[in-house]
Amino acid sequence: MAANLQEVYNRINETKKKIKDIRSAYKDALLSTGSYQEIKEKIQALQMKKKQIEAGVKEGFSTELEKLDELNLDLKSDNMLLTDAAMSQMMKGETVELVDEYDNRYEPEFSVKFKKV
16 A cells, blocks of 8 residues: 555656646746736736735724734634544544534545645
């Protein structure tokens, strides 16, 4: 099984390299097109103008944006708490299931990720 796992991992890395090479060639082709460069510069100018407008509006919404940041932190914390509680319940051999306000049932979905050590 370990050899098969390594083969799949190697195949994934090869595919990622091919994708990267194709994207790089595509990007080079775009950069060599004059009209693309003109449009890109116009977009950058518009993005700067957009950022200036957003900054002006943010000044008027400072308290709401602070509240938004707090709510996002609360949401992240509650999601971690939900995950920890579900894992604990599963480890005890109990069924893990949630029901929303519309009687939709939810079961946990787990995935495995590999991290460089």
